[in-house]
Amino acid sequence: MRQERTVQASIFDLFAAHEIGHELKAMSHWLDERRDLLGLVARDLGRHGVRATGRQGLPAEAVLRCARLKQYRQLTYQELAFHLEDSASFRAFARLPWSWSPRKSVLQKTISAIRPETWEEINRALLSNARQAKLEDGAVVRLDSTVTSALMHDPSDSSLLWDAVRVMVRLLKQADALAGGAGLEWRDHCRAAKKRARKIQFTRGRPDRVQLYRELIAIACATLAYLKQATERLAMASTPLVELWQAQLCHYRPLIEQIIAQSERRVLAGEQVPAGDKLVSLLFEPHADIIVKGSRDTEYGHKLNLTTGRSGMILDLVIEAGNPRDSDRLLPMLERHIAFYGHAPRQAAADGGFASRDNLATAKTLGVRDMAFHKKAGLRIEDMVRSNWVYRKLRNFRAGIEADISCLKRAYGLARCTWRGLDHFKSYVWSSVVAYNLVLFARLKRKRQADPIWRGLR
Numbered sequence: 001m002r003q004e005r006t007v008q009a010s011i012f013d014l015f016a017a018h019e020i021g022h023e024l025k026a027m028s029h030w031l032d033e034r035r036d037l038l039g040l041v042a043r044d045l046g047r048h049g050v051r052a053t054g055r056q057g058l059p060a061e062a063v064l065r066c067a068r069l070k071q072y073r074q075l076t077y078q079e080l081a082f083h084l085e086d087s088a089s090f091r092a093f094a095r096l097p098w099s100w101s102p103r104k105s106v107l108q109k110t111i112s113a114i115r116p117e118t119w120e121e122i123n124r125a126l127l128s129n130a131r132q133a134k135l136e137d138g139a140v141v142r143l144d145s146t147v148t149s150a151l152m153h154d155p156s157d158s159s160l161l162w163d164a165v166r167v168m169v170r171l172l173k174q175a176d177a178l179a180g181g182a183g184l185e186w187r188d189h190c191r192a193a194k195k196r197a198r199k200i201q202f203t204r205g206r207p208d209r210v211q212l213y214r215e216l217i218a219i220a221c222a223t224l225a226y227l228k229q230a231t232e233r234l235a236m237a238s239t240p241l242v243e244l245w246q247a248q249l250c251h252y253r254p255l256i257e258q259i260i261a262q263s264e265r266r267v268l269a270g271e272q273v274p275a276g277d278k279l280v281s282l283l284f285e286p287h288a289d290i291i292v293k294g295s296r297d298t299e300y301g302h303k304l305n306l307t308t309g310r311s312g313m314i315l316d317l318v319i320e321a322g323n324p325r326d327s328d329r330l331l332p333m334l335e336r337h338i339a340f341y342g343h344a345p346r347q348a349a350a351d352g353g354f355a356s357r358d359n360l361a362t363a364k365t366l367g368v369r370d371m372a373f374h375k376k377a378g379l380r381i382e383d384m385v386r387s388n389w390v391y392r393k394l395r396n397f398r399a400g401i402e403a404d405i406s407c408l409k410r411a412y413g414l415a416r417c418t419w420r421g422l423d424h425f426k427s428y429v430w431s432s433v434v435a436y437n438l439v440l441f442a443r444l445k446r447k448r449q450a451d452p453i454w455r456g457l458r
Contacts, residue, residue: 004038004060016089024093026442027072031065034125038064040118045110058102063110065094066102070111071435074413077104077111112424119430124340126437127315131341135444136311138341142401143333143350145326146409147293148429149301149416150285157263161216162197163282164256165190168223171249175230178242184233186226189219213267220260227253255282276322287422291323301417302425305329307337308404310397313440314433316340319426326353331362344368347390349398352377360384374398412436 015021015028031037042060058066069090070080083090085101096102130136153159169190176184196216203209231249234242258279265271275290280300291299303323307316316336320329330350338344344367352375360379363371370385372394385391409415412432419428 004042067111077108116426116430136309139346141345142398144401145305147291147299150288152281152284155280158197158200160259165193193219313437327356330354330359349394
């Protein structure tokens with residue numbers, strides 16, 4: 001049984017006089033004003049088909065606040081559990097029930113259960129409050145893209161083949177136990193596969209490497225043949241454990257066959273395999289995309305398109321599938337902005353990769369008065385904006401999004417996602433964005449309260 005909020009707060013909850021304490025207090029005040037969001041979190045924490053009875057779980061309010069603390073201070077679950085027990089300010093912000101000190105496993109299970117759609121709703125509520133407080137109206141925006149890496153090592157054909165052999169041997173050992181001494185005939189080729197994978201890493205010269213790849217692919221194919229025999233042997237059994245084993249096999253078998261096929265095409269046949277046909281991870285993050293921006297290093301994760309405003313807050317975020325061109329994503333981002341704010345931005349600035357004549361013409365049709373691209377890409381300044389002065393101002397304004405992205409990556413963990421799975425990847429990214437926006441919102445409100453003239457200057 002789980003409550004939405006901590007019904008009785010402690011009168012001894014005090015925030016430190018430190019700058020971090022002031023920010024925690026301001027963020028806590030905003031969360032108190034938007035208690036309607038707790039229902040979204042409670043819905044994610046509830047398991048479908050399970051009755052809400054039994055022991056009291058961590059309240060939804062505490063889970064949401066603990067999630068904010070984790071991303072705000074970039075803590076591991078173990079560090080978060082320690083600070084919640086040790087720090088009075090953290091306990092005051094988290095609104096934990098009296099004498100409760102959640103363990104890291106409880107924090108991980110509950111925080112990771114919040115869906116990305118819920119984080120996006122929380123972010124929209126925050127932007128709505130920023131609009132009402134006249135901190136961000138979305139009239140002037142800037143767009144750019146970046147990449148968040150997945151939790152995986154840089155892939156290679158040899159490492160993927162070695163992973164495939166390991167997975168198949170693990171499944172074969174499980175099949176042996178399920179067969180009940182029936183005596184499946186197979187050999188463990190893990191040592192041979194690992195030996196060849198290591199040799200490939202340190203071998204120079206294509207002929208020697210190709211020969212090692214032939215041997216490694218042959219080992220993978222032989223192990224896959226053993227796995228097919230085990231499948232036929234266990235086909236007659238219908239116990240729950242055998243069905244679970246069959247489900248694992250159905251998941252891994254097509255992936256392993258894809259790894260073998262792409263290795264044969266790329267290494268043996270010398271074929272240029274398209275990025276969309278490649279699998280970059282078997283055990284860890286198979287959802288990761290291959291992202292190449294210009295002539296820079298290849299990254300493995302997902303491409304993000306972001307929109308920010310004059311306040312620096314993240315107004316919109318889209319986690320892309322694959323590696324679409326920036327020029328194909330400008331208009332969808334503007335349409336999303338119009339759907340939320342009800343009108344097009346008065347002025348917009350974007351990187352040169354978003355530039356094209358069609359994009360400029362359509363943006364003007366949508367209602368954007370000045371549309372400036374960092375690189376002109378054959379476009380005339382007078383076609384984009386009203387004057388050279390406006391173009392310089394918007395071009396300099398666009399450069400500010402680089403600082404926003406840098407802050408997100410350095411201080412809020414957006415450089416590399418540390419959660420596994422595509423849904424958790426999206427939740428992690430949105431959680432970082434909400435933490436960044438909430439802190440910035442609190443700082444802007446404090447700045448306006450401390451300096452009344454600042455409101456007039458805005």
